Amino acid sequence: MECGPTPWAKVNEPITQEAMNMKLVTGTFSHADAMELLQQLVQVKLRFHEEKVSGSASEEDIKMRERRIKQLQEDLHELLQAMKVRGGSHELDVEVRIKG
DSSP, X not given: OOOOOOTTSOTTOOOOSSOEEEEXXXXXXXXXXXXXXXXXXXXXXXXXXXXXXXXXXXXXXHHHHHHHHHHHHHHHHHHHHHHHHHOSOEEEEEEEEEOO
């Protein structure tokens, strides 16, 4: 069964059961802009988990989200440190892939 195009489908490309991709960020950015953009993207994900923690009744869910928050913070810190060492401009390619 075919449906119309979506924001992540190429024009006139039918939706299939395969993965759908959306380019979220693509390009070369100054050092400052690349760092700011990555920080803001991760902050959105952190806020998502924080809001879920505050509304969750499941201790298991809370612990999982707290681990994920900590991991995201550590990963962001390491990434920003590596970017500082490297300096200059940075090429970013951030894609969302939806499966199923």
